[in-house]
């Protein structure tokens with residue numbers, strides 16, 4: 090039996106859909122927080138457990154008879170402790186193999202601006218490795234699907250206004266990361282491996298503006314304002330505080346080269362070349 094956590098989220102949904110192409114629904118189970126979401130899985134013959142990473146007992150209960158567990162990372166302030174709960178629960182319940190979605194972080198960065206999230210990724214990886222469970226870790230790059238959120242749908246007319254400087258990051262389609270993760274879980278093997286799941290090379294937002302200019306035949310500008318000016322501008326636009334925070338932190342970590350890595354296993358795991366940034370921009374902004 091396989092258990093997918095975070096199955097109601099963007100990535101988890103894609104993993105489950107891809108698992109269903111390779112494995113009978115009766116061998117797939119999920120952990121979700123919301124009973125309404127659980128019913129959607131149960132309707133498709135997928136066993137749905139209600140539970141929360143912060144409630145270890147609920148996770149242990151869900152893990153009875155589970156051989157393979159996919160832990161999709163949490164994003165909350167307590168992410169690290171939540172991950173530790175799930176890993177401890179897996180050991181206690183006798184899970185054989187844990188799969189975990191981490192971040193494709195540039196380990197050469199001296200001082201991370203990602204705050205507790207960087208620590209939660211790296212410390213969770215170490216904790217899994219020390220747990221004695223068989224493991225496969227996926228170091229995911231940034232989702233291409235988040236780019237429209239940062240540069241806006243009217244980017245061809247208005248240009249890019251984003252304080253990422255000359256920082257580069259590796260991006261890949263969440264769809265393709267989820268597909269690769271499902272392929273690995275469905276197969277035997279992949280024990281004690283760390284895979285970098287992103288598309289390479291990495292690119293800057295200046296390069297994104299150049300690609301959009303080439304694709305559209307227009308001059309798409311890129312301006313990287315000071316962070317305070319950016320924050321004030323987003324406030325003027327009426328964005329929610331949470332969205333402002335998310336945009337600022339993403340820009341800052343990209344500027345700090347925290348996702349600037351140029352190695353990847355995604356092509357091997359997918360069995361084809363992943364969608365590159367330019368192709369994604371074309372299908373998204375110039376369909």
Ligand SMILES: NC(=O)c1ccc[n+]([C@@H]2O[C@H](COP(=O)([O-])OP(=O)(O)OC[C@H]3O[C@@H](n4cnc5c(N)ncnc54)[C@H](OP(=O)(O)O)[C@@H]3O)[C@@H](O)[C@H]2O)c1
Pocket residue numbers: 094095096097098099100101121122123140141142143161162163164165171190229230231232235
């Ligand atoms: N690489 C990137 O660019 C990028 C961007 C954003 C996030 N991430 C990371 O990647 C993860 C997956 O991405 P995503 O797009 O699928 O995110 P998402 O759509 O927000 O999904 C997160 C999933 O985790 C579940 N979850 C969160 N905290 C939980 C807890 N304490 N107990 C049980 N379930 C919990 C959520 O359940 P509910 O449905 O109940 O909320 C949801 O199903 C994120 O959680 C985050 O750590 C990566």
